[in-house]
Amino acid sequence: MKTRERILQTSLLLFNEEGESHVTTLEIANEMNISPGNLYYHFRGKEAIIPELFDRFEHELTSILKAPIENPLSLEDNWFFLYVVFEEIHEYRFIYRNLSDLLQRFEVLHRRFSRLLDLKRLTAKAICTSLMQKQIINIDEEEITQLADSITMTITFWMNFQQLRTSETPSHLLMHQGAFQVMSLLAPYFTEQHREFYDGCHAFYQEALKEVS
Amino acid sequence: MKTRERILQTSLLLFNEEGESHVTTLEIANEMNISPGNLYYHFRGKEAIIPELFDRFEHELTSILKAPIENPLSLEDNWFFLYVVFEEIHEYRFIYRNLSDLLQRFEVLHRRFSRLLDLKRLTAKAICTSLMQKQIINIDEEEITQLADSITMTITFWMNFQQLRTSETPSHLLMHQGAFQVMSLLAPYFTEQHREFYDGCHAFYQEALKEVS
Numbered sequence: 001m002k003t004r005e006r007i008l009q010t011s012l013l014l015f016n017e018e019g020e021s022h023v024t025t026l027e028i029a030n031e032m033n034i035s036p037g038n039l040y041y042h043f044r045g046k047e048a049i050i051p052e053l054f055d056r057f058e059h060e061l062t063s064i065l066k067a068p069i070e071n072p073l074s075l076e077d078n079w080f081f082l083y084v085v086f087e088e089i090h091e092y093r094f095i096y097r098n099l100s101d102l103l104q105r106f107e108v109l110h111r112r113f114s115r116l117l118d119l120k121r122l123t124a125k126a127i128c129t130s131l132m133q134k135q136i137i138n139i140d141e142e143e144i145t146q147l148a149d150s151i152t153m154t155i156t157f158w159m160n161f162q163q164l165r166t167s168e169t170p171s172h173l174l175m176h177q178g179a180f181q182v183m184s185l186l187a188p189y190f191t192e193q194h195r196e197f198y199d200g201c202h203a204f205y206q207e208a209l210k211e212v213s
Numbered sequence: 214m215k216t217r218e219r220i221l222q223t224s225l226l227l228f229n230e231e232g233e234s235h236v237t238t239l240e241i242a243n244e245m246n247i248s249p250g251n252l253y254y255h256f257r258g259k260e261a262i263i264p265e266l267f268d269r270f271e272h273e274l275t276s277i278l279k280a281p282i283e284n285p286l287s288l289e290d291n292w293f294f295l296y297v298v299f300e301e302i303h304e305y306r307f308i309y310r311n312l313s314d315l316l317q318r319f320e321v322l323h324r325r326f327s328r329l330l331d332l333k334r335l336t337a338k339a340i341c342t343s344l345m346q347k348q349i350i351n352i353d354e355e356e357i358t359q360l361a362d363s364i365t366m367t368i369t370f371w372m373n374f375q376q377l378r379t380s381e382t383p384s385h386l387l388m389h390q391g392a393f394q395v396m397s398l399l400a401p402y403f404t405e406q407h408r409e410f411y412d413g414c415h416a417f418y419q420e421a422l423k424e425v426s
Contacts, residue, residue, distance in 0.1 A: 146397035157370040184359035188401035
């Protein structure tokens with residue numbers, strides 16, 4: 001792997017584990033066993049690494065979020081889709097950890113993060129609308145707006161929320177919890193004949209919980 | 214007002230407006246027109262001010278959250294109660310702004326914040342259970358757990374979420390939005406004869422939106 005790529009991957013790892021604000025450029029170089037000079041040859045310090053990691057996150061999450069807008073998913077695939085979204089956010093979780101502070105420091109990322117939030121809402125709306133049209137959920141247009149906001153907020157803050165409660169939750173369990181929490185927002189809208197799909201998600205989630213404890 | 218109290222109130226104001234990490238002890242003294250020495254006589258810097266502000270927040274929010282556990286509220290009062298909670302969080306919003314970072318720096322506050330989250334969940338559960346018993350909402354015990362989590366997350370992160378989307382929302386509108394967003398989580402569970410209460414909340418919220426635009 002090229003040095004440039006190794007710097008990015010090492011930074012991502014350290015930022016995620018220790019929190020971006022606690023990691024110095026020197027520490028990244030030390031972790032890689034390269035000189036600070038070599039690191040500076042590729043990036044002018046941590047402040048240049050963060051936007052590049054954000055680029056990647058933005059690119060990946062955008063293509064994930066656009067898929068269900070372009071082609072409606074089956075009910076089951078919506079459920080898997082949630083896992084894919086949570087995995088992506090987990091991979092770049094340092095961004096979400098001190099979001100306000102990070103976005104205050106990088107003004108240009110603020111607008112781009114807002115756009116990602118808007119895209120999350122569009123995707124949530126597209127999914128809800130498709131489920132409504134297939135008569136899987138019984139909901140009106142106006143309620144979809146609030147529901148899409150709640151889904152977007154859960155996708156954005158679930159992992160932070162859960163780690164504030166108990167910091168030792170294994171990451172794959174965080175994703176199970178997050179995906180089920182989103183499903184539970186949809187639950188009261190499921191029509192009778194699709195209720196068993198939700199019960200299946202619930203059973204699947206209970207199994208995941210048991211495996212951990 | 215005594216100097217000690219003025220230091221606390223000035224710090225709270227600056228932390229809320231600029232973000233705690235961007236405010237220095239010197240800036241607090243300058244803002245008050247007192248010498249840094251005078252400030253240090255009362256508090257050994259910013260690091261001593263933060264826990265004292267947290268004490269106040271914890272004390273106030275705890276007594277707010279305990280009320281509906283001890284005495285179930287009427288349906289209307291639950292709605293006002295949400296405003297009281299959002300107002301309290303808004304008053305100490307610097308705590309929520311970079312929560313992970315703040316709680317990482319003050320290990321002892323982490324446990325206390327987790328306890329506040331647990332109390333929020335207990336309060337949300339008590340309210341849902343009381344509404345269920347009065348047959349205002351139609352829900353089973355198991356669903357209440359997920360719903361209480363969603364309510365707790367909305368109470369905790371709504372203002373952050375909204376400000377990430379559009380930073381210029383006036384604060385009283387943030388509270389209207391937050392309270393209505395929580396009501397919308399309950400909405401699909403309302404029984405037919407209480408549906409009009411929810412419609413009333415919706416109309417009230419629409420009025421608030423109009424006043425702003």
